[in-house]
Amino acid sequence: SSVSNTTWRQGRQMLRQYLQEIGYTDT
Amino acid sequence: RINQQNPSIREIRQENRELKASLEDHQRALELIMHKYREHMHHKILNSKV
């Protein structure tokens, strides 16, 4: 699987960024 | 061998839990984003009608 350990853990960081971008401040 | 194996079981189990938690976060984020997206589309339709 190409999702090495670190990338899927960075996924959460991406979520936070996306949610803030569309206007959800409470992560 | 059993002891050698055990830490790996613990690690795999730990990763398993983290993966499941992360998947839940992704599903919740997807719902939130889709909700926001529908809201925007709804406004857009309303405005275009006005």
Added chain:
Amino acid sequence: RINQQNPSIREIRQENRELKASLEDHQRALELIMHKYREHMHHKILNSKV
């Protein structure tokens, strides 16, 4: 005991692979949706300027 333990390791490893694959799908879906969303917002800003 080792044999008894083994299948569980294999199963957990298998589940981990599936979880990672599913997480990857979610991340790709989120990227697509965010891209669409940004495009949509961009148009909205352009239209409001027009």
